[in-house]
Amino acid sequence: MAERLRVAAPDTHYDIVIEAGLFAGANLADHFRSDGRLAVITNVTLQRLYGDLLRLALPEALIIAVPDGEAHKTLATVAQMYAEMVDGGLDRQSTVVAFGGGVVGDMAGFAAATYMRGVSLVQVPTSLLSMVDSSVGGKVGVDLPQGKNLVGAFKQPEVVLIDPALLATLPARERACGMAEIIKHGLIADPILLDLISRRASLEHDAELIRRAVQVKIDVVQQDPYEQGIRAYLNLGHTFGHAIEQASGYALAHGEAVGIGLVAAALLSARLGMIDAGLVDEVRRLVTLVGLPTRMGALDPEVVYDFMRSDKKKKAGKLRFVLLSGIAQPQIAADVDVQDVLAVLTELRGHG
Ligand SMILES: NC(=O)c1ccc[n+]([C@@H]2O[C@H](COP(=O)([O-])OP(=O)(O)OC[C@H]3O[C@@H](n4cnc5c(N)ncnc54)[C@H](O)[C@@H]3O)[C@@H](O)[C@H]2O)c1
Ligand SMILES: [Zn+2]
Structure with a gap:
């Protein structure tokens, strides 16, 4: 229908x-x-x-x-x-x-x-x-x-x-990459979307999955059509993700890096006392379930951090993170300590 x-x-x-x-x-x-x-x-x-x-x-x-x-x-x-x-x-x-x-x-x-x-x-x-x-x-x-x-x-x-x-x-890898953005939409605004993913939505469920995921994007862009405020929530996992994508020399696809970035954003949120470890595990579980990596292999945390800073310089702004204080509770944090970011990146080393 x-x-x-x-x-x-x-x-x-x-x-x-x-x-x-x-x-x-x-x-x-x-x-x-x-x-x-x-x-x-x-x-x-x-x-x-x-x-x-x-x-x-x-x-x-x-x-x-x-x-x-x-x-x-x-x-x-x-x-x-x-x-x-x-x-x-x-x-x-x-x-x-x-x-x-x-x-x-x-x-x-x-x-x-x-x-x-x-x-x-x-x-x-x-x-x-x-x-x-x-x-x-x-x-x-x-x-x-x-x-x-x-x-x-x-x-x-x-x-x-x-x-x-x-x-x-659509190749499986591209599908998984799209799922990274759908998990992102679920985390910033729609717990039911996360349930749908957990139930391993098959092709018959795709229309429902897409409808809910699109609705999140609609709600955000309607409130902020010219990207002056809350449209930034759509960058959850992307400050880490972009840097990881670049540091990998694009060996990691955008969606793969975003999957790792979502785990990173959850880890940083937990480190700052905004969420508990259970939600970090839940993000890891979802990212794994859709076939994406949750760790960045042998990438050097310092190198990834440098990419974050040079990205920031290009945009002449502060290093800003979208964090979570719960599911559907995104928050923008502008003054995160370097040590916390590096600690999170260190936790992301290895495979899995
Ligand atoms: N405008 C925005 O708001 C916005 C938001 C997010 C991303 N983007 C942009 O979107 C781009 C990434 O989009 P993408 O992930 O769709 O990449 P893409 O357009 O490169 O598509 C991925 C691959 O899948 C193939 N493909 C697409 N549909 C297929 C199908 N049905 N069957 C078989 N193959 C198919 C494509 O040919 C391509 O090889 C980036 O350039 C990014 O900057 C824009
Ligand atoms: Zn993206």
Whole structure:
């Protein structure tokens, strides 16, 4: 059965439709208004898997496929999109359908925000992370050689169409990485979501898992659309996670590093007397259950800490942590002692 969630955004609102089989069954264009030409922007991997279905679902659309991978989330790839959009006759009345994970969604969203000063955008997220996180909230953009997501815009979609059946082809490692963000959403706002994960939600439960996880993101971005305050709660596990990801030389995927980062945030919260050891164990248990690591192997705590500090310098701010004083009780801590951070990082050494 289709679920429809409503998102209020500045000056507009849009729906998120969640329905298993939505993409295979129907004409996708029935789900949004479009007065002009359609372009589907996807990547070559998804084109190989879903190209035939895409042509059936949106027969009139121009299909633009870019290379796969974060390495291609660049202005050069967006320039390729613009060129194909001009050649394909897209004008101001056109609609861009972003069909892919967060990389495609962010880039196609940026192209839609800027092409002819902005055309309509429909998000069709295909990875678990993009379904519960990146396709909602309006942040779009690309990386620069100097750092990730340094160029971007806010661009609200007309609609977000989520078909959990698309997850059947998602590699297991990517699925686990998406689960890291879902655990994060559960920890900051929704204990029932954590119960669903514990019950090892199978594909039939995916729609419910996604619905609850998306609802957390909706609630946060509605309260803080331009990231001035509580949207920072979505960074739970990410101050540690980003640094661990970088210190590993990206051998650890983002979601894997975030899994470890969630354990780190729990350990730090316990160390500061905000939660007891039982909740730390619960976070470890959940992270392990979804197939993610809880420790950072041989990475040196000092090296990880240096990455945290250099990240902070780039953002010209203080080292800030999102901590927990309980499930669904996130708190921002700005003045954490270096020794406490290093002690937590030391506890994360080893494997498991
Ligand atoms: N805009 C935001 O608010 C926001 C939030 C979080 C993350 N992000 C961004 O999202 C990106 C990460 O997104 P991601 O984790 O989806 O990565 P991704 O887009 O690279 O997708 C991961 C991999 O899975 C493949 N894939 C996706 N769906 C598939 C499917 N159904 N079947 C088979 N393969 C599939 C992709 O081709 C890719 O190889 C990062 O660039 C990050 O900065 C943005
Ligand atoms: Zn993340």
